[in-house]
Amino acid sequence: MTDIKKRKADHIDICVNEDVSQSYCYWDDIRLIHEALPEINADDIDMRCVVLGKRLEFPFIVTAITGGFPGAEKINANIAEACAELGIGMGVGSQRAGIEKVNRKSYSVIKRYDVPLVIGNIGAPQLVDQKEKKAFTHDMVGEAMDLISADVMAVHLNFLQEVVQPEGDKNAYGCLEAIRGLAREYPVIVKETGAGISQRTAKRLSGIGVKGIDVAGMGGTSFAGVEMYRAANDGDETRAMMGADFFDWGIPAPVSLMTVGKEIPVIASGGIECGLHVANSIALGACCAGAANLFLKEAMESAEAVKFKLNIIREELRAAMMLTGSGNIKALSSAYHVILGQTKEWMDQI
16 A cells, blocks of 8 residues: 555544544533524425525535545535535545545546535645645646536645654745635635634735635644554654644634634534534634534444434534524524633633
8 A cells, every 4th residue: 555545544444443533622612592492394494505605505614624544435425425415515535545546546536426515625735846746737727626516626735744743844935825816717715624723814815816715723623633544553752642642732613713703704613523513613604614624434434324413413513593593504603602611711812
C-alpha cells in the first residue's frame, strides 16, 4: 500500500476504534427557549433551505470523511446514496490522492448518485509549495472538481493536523493569496478541520471572493488526537506527545459561529451530534450544519444505516422546530435561546 493510501486507511481505523472526540460538547451549552403553545402542525414544518445556491430538503451536509484508498469507495457510495435519497449535501475527503491518480474511483463513485450539493476537498497546504512538493495548479483543482462533479470546492485549513503529523506539510505562507486566486476561477468555500475560525480570519476570507465558510470548530473529532495515535503506533514519542498536548486545541464551534458573523454564509460543524445541535446552530446564524465522523461506522456498513441515522437527525430537527414554534428555517434562525457553560465563558472573554 502506498504511503498516502496507508495514511488514509490509518485515519479511518483510528476514528473507528479509538476515542478521538474532544472533551466537551459545546453545542449542549445552547438552549432553545421552549414554546408551550407553538400553534403549528409538525407535519407542515418546512425544513427546506438553499445552501451555496442548491436546495436541500433539510439544512445538513455529511462533510468530508475519506477517499483515496480501497475501503473509501464503499464509504463514499453509501453516503452518496443516502444523501441523494434524503436531498442533502455531501463532501468528500481530501482529493490529493485523486489528483495524484491514487484510487480515483473511491471519489468518482459518488457521480452515480444525484446528490443535490457536492463539495470537493483540497488542503490549503497543497496550494503552496512544500519543500520538495510543488503547489497544485488551478487545472489540477479543476480536475478534482470534475472527478466528482463538484458544485463547489472546499479549501481545508488543516494546519493543526499538519503540524502534528510527521509527514505533514507545514508551510502556510501564501495560502491566503492562493485561495484568492482559486476563488477567481472556481466557486470556493473555506473549511477548518476541527479547530475553528476566528473573527479576524473570517474577515480576511470574506474579502477575497469565497462563497462561504465552514467553521468546523473545536468540540468534535480531534485530528491532533488522530495523529497522536498514529505517532504512538509508529513509536514516535515526540509527535505522540504533541498530539496529546494539542488534543483540545481550537475555538469552540458555537463560539466560532457566533464570532464569524453573517456577512458570508456559514456552515456549522465540529461536534454536531444530533438534530437538536443542528437546530441550535441555525438559531445562532448558520445556514446549515454538518458532521462527518458521526456517520463513519454507518457508512462502512450500508447506505440504509446512514439513512437511518440521518432520519433521526431530521426528525429531531423537526421536533426542535415544533417546540420553538418555528414553521420554517427562517423562523428557526430567530428562535430565542440562551448560552450557558463554557461557551458563555468563551463569549464573555473573546
